[in-house]
Amino acid sequence: MLRGIDHLRDPRLNKGLAFTLEERQALGIIGLLAPLYKTQEEQLNICRVSLDRYKNDLNKYLYLVELHDTNEKLFFSLISNDVEKYLPIVYTPTVGVACQKFGVVYKRARGLFITINDKGHVLNILKNWPEQDIRAIVFTDGERILGLGDLGAYGMGIPIGKLALYTALAGIKPHQCLPVTLDVGTDNQELLEDPLYIGLRQKRVRGKDYDEFLAEFMEACIKRYGANILLQFEDFALGNATRLLNMYRDVYCTFNDDIQGTASVAVAGLMTTERITKKKLAEYTFLFLGAGSAATGIANLTVAAMIEQGLSENDARNRVYMFDIEGLLSNKRQGGIPEHCKQFGKEVEPSKDFEQCVKTLKPTCLIGCSTVKGAFNEKILKQMAQNAERPVIFALSNPTSKAECTPEDAYNLTNGTCIYASGSPFPPVKYKDKEYHTGQGNNSYIFPGLALGIIAVRARIIPEYMFLSAARTLANFVSESDLGIGRIYPPLSDIRKVSYSIALEICNLAYEKGIATVHPKPKDFKKFLKDQLYDLNYYSPLPAFYPYPKPPEIKVKSVEEVYKGLVLDPKTVKPK
Incomplete structure (x- = not known):
């Protein structure tokens, strides 16, 4: 049973000075x-005034962390x-700085x-989390x-930040979200020597032990929270990201935001550029700098978009070139092409000159x-x-300090003709x-x-066509x-409007493709979604007062209306 003091200690219940006098009396928290x-x-x-007083974004982040906790x-x-x-404070770019200093932030x-x-005990660890109604894990x-x-x-700042945006931007109830860090060590020597570091002080575990650990975690999530728990991979390195996604995507309700989310938002931007260039994506020639999981994800979804426009898969892939740390993805280059991006290898001469x-x-x-x-x-x-008359230039690397070019350089050096987008705000x-x-x-x-x-x-499951649908909705x-x-x-x-529209499209697609498990199918998706959203407004902890129900208001007809046709005219009455 909740005590009055619990309403001040629990951030989900606390309203601070917004507790009314009646509520304070009832809860015993006056004084x-x-x-x-x-x-x-x-x-x-x-809160706005307090935040504006801080000049450093990390200090603003710390203020918001404290607010979240209270x-x-x-x-x-x-x-x-x-x-x-x-958004730039709770997410990129500030969250990157917060992760680097997470020993202080935590x-x-x-x-x-x-x-x-x-x-061997992952399920027991999950059971230690006090909330049972978990619907999403990042x-x-x-x-x-x-x-x-x-x-x-220190990477824990990312799952926390992502799930904060689940609620702030889409209205998903915060108690249904769980951030998780799978600590298998780190190969960052500076962190291993950092006195503030909060993780295991050991080199990363890889290979069979790592894979068995991941498999146990995925299975434990299902056992604890049900087969439809949403599991979002976040910030896994290239060697594991695509491999693990391909391993689990058809078995679990899972996706990798760095691969598929990045791809969806990038393709949405490309779809929008068609309105400026007056050309279809199928007429573009693409060159990627970087061929990691994010770049490959964008390239794959771009190919899917071009196929929708009438190109064959082979012709669509032929319009995409990729350049990684070893140079152009050429089938002729020494050392070959990494497995995850082999489909974009070309029969061209190798080159390391971008x-x-x-x-x-x-x-x-x-x-x-x-x-x-x-x-x-x-x-x-x-x-x-x-x-090109209107070249498209996307500098998508995060945070801002890693961007391939600034918008100022892009416009100045293309004489104002480019169409520019970045991964972080400028x-x-x-x-x-x-x-x-x-x-x-973003x-x-x-x-x-x-x-x-x-x-x-x-x-x-979460098929690839859902990300293409989300991209189209965003572009519109x-x-x-x-x-x-x-x-x-x-x-x-x-x-928030964008998120709601994407959610509606996803609901429709899920039933259309037969992968939804909520039955019967809702008759009104808009109402169905709204009924599930997190209410940002305070509620009263006082017991609700239920008076006797009032009888429904019924419009009473006039006497003339009721008896019209029933009043006997003496002239028409015949005596017996």
């Missing part, structure tokens, strides 16, 4: 709060009311740490956090997933301006007399809405006014 009453909106204003509804209300302002458990030493092994590399247990490839292959679309700052240099950008830039508000290809446009739809219908949200200022994604302030 435990300052006497003044403040509405939720007044509290939000205080007043859950206020935290999510704050982010939801101004997504454009607060104060309380907001998720589960399951270590390789728990192998988990990482911390080996490739953003573009920052192996952060081990600038030359841009010149000879003449791509009309350049996509950066390299995490190499400034990789799209002056010569490359000027060459792109010669390759401030508006001016070229000549025009100001450009460049689009941010995965948060996709994964919260996708997750909401999947959770709502309890889908069995871009207005002509957005295009006019160089933006190929809708403003972040619209992201």
Whole structure:
């Protein structure tokens, strides 16, 4: 049974000074709060002022962590009311800095740490989590956090941040979300020597033991939370990301946001560029800098989009070139091509000169997933301006410090002709007399809405066509006014509407393809989804008062209406 003090200690129940006098009396918490009453909106204003006083984004992040730990509804209300302002703090790029300093940030458990030493007992560890109604788990092994590399247990900031956006951007109930870090050690020597490090001080476990540990975790999640629990892979390194996704995608309700979420948001941006270039994707020539899991995911979904436009799979793949650390993906190069991207190998001469490839292959679309700052240099950008009337340039590497080029360089060096998008936010830039508000290809446009739809219908699996559908839905949200200022994604302030629309599409698709398990099929998907959303408003802990039900209001007819035709006219009455 809840005590009054529990309503102050539990962030899910705490309202702070928004408890009314009646509520304070009933709960026995008078005196435990300052006497003044403040509405939720007044509290939000205080939070905004407090946050604005901090000049350092990491300090703002720490403030929000504390708010999350004390007043859950206020935290999510704050982010939801101004997504454009607060998303860069709770997510990229600030979350990257927070992960690097997670030993300082970490104060309380907001998720589960399951270590390789728990192998054989993973199910018991999951049972230690107090909440039973878990619908979604985001988990990482911390080996490739953003573009920052192996952060081990410090990577926990990513699952926490992702699931915060599940709620803030799509209305998924926070108690249904569980962040997990699978700690198998780290190969980052600096962390192993860091006195503040919170993870296992050992080198990463790989091979058979690692795979058995992952398999045990996946199976334990099903046993604990049911066959339709959503399991999101997050920030796994190249050697494991694609391999594990292919291993589990047809067996579990799972996806990898770095591969499929990134692909979906990138393809949405490409779909939008068609309205500017007046050309179909099937007419583009693509060159990727980077051939890791994210780049390969984008390339595969781009091929799927071109197939929809009428190209054969072979012809679509022939329009995609990839360049990794060993050079152009050529079937003739020494050492061969990595297995995960073999399908994009070409019968061309090997080359390690990216600038030359841009010149000879003449791509009309350049996509950066390299995490190499400034990789799209002056010569490359000027060459792109010669390759196409409206060259498409996506510098998608995160965080901001890893972007292949800035929007300012892209516009200046292409004479303002390029269509630009980045993975992290950049401030508006001016070229000549025009100001450009460049689009941010942020995965948060996709994964919260996708997750909401999947959770709502309890889908069995998450096929690739769902990501293509989500991309199309996102692209349709871009207005002509957005295009006019160089933006190929809708403003972040619209992201909750985008998430809801994506969720509706996912629900429809799930039933259409026979992978939904909620039956009977809802008659009204809009109402069905709205009934499941997290309520950002405070509720009263006082018992509800139920008066005797009032009789339904029935319109009473007039006497004339009732007796019309029944009143006997004496003239018509015949005596017996």
